[in-house]
Amino acid sequence: MNARETVLGEAAGELCSPPGAPGTGVISSWDISVGVDGPGTRFVVFTCGCPLRCLYCQNPETWRMRDGRRVTIDEVMAEVGRYRRFITVAGGGVTVSGGEPLLQPRFTADVLRRCRDLGLHTALDTSGLLGDRATDAMLADTDLVLLDIKSADPAGYRRLTGGSLEPTLRFARRLADLGRPTWIRYVLVPGLTDDPGDVDRLARFVAGLGNVEHVDVLPFHRMAAEKYQRLGLTFPLADTPPPGQELLDRVHAQFRAHGVTSV
């Protein structure tokens, strides 16, 4: 078993592990962000635990649930309360991100519902792999889904993430059927996710959904390399360059050609 298979095996164990005490969840951190985790200024809760191991992951500290901190929902909401006025005035809201928030569906649903009850805009940032764990009620409490479709090619998706693409596509179709506003996030990595045919396939799929406001084309960067070093992990894409302007222009043009807005 190689190192990636080992961590994926650990992640699978966490998938099956019993939930913690009701009213609690495991998080890595919380933070304020602007412009990347939904509209406006966001209070972002980074949950811990993820069943995928994306080669370009920027948050390896969130992979294992056992490395996180158990908190009560009341603690999270007390922190949200400190920023409530600020994020409201700034046209923002609360985003539950990760790791993979749907690894802890009850905790995630409760945070979203309680933020909704406060009149805050809510967003869920997910890979969609565990989309079946999101109930319709949870999605009704979610104003915006940030759905990562990392590749539209099943083999490429598996190479990149270690997981299967189909659950994410199924979740995307369900969000469309429910009419939930969605942003698609797609990380552009030279030599890995830039194949013109794969980009076309993604654009075609997104164009057929009808509920997607835009695709976020996120240029790959290597800013997490130091984080990997600190954690004693190897950053697999240490030698991969960020995409150049020419490649970015080509990919945006491909989305445009399918009538899809990309930013």
Ligand code: SF4
């Ligand atoms: S799904 Fe997100 S948190 Fe999980 S490995 Fe991929 S990039 Fe990292």
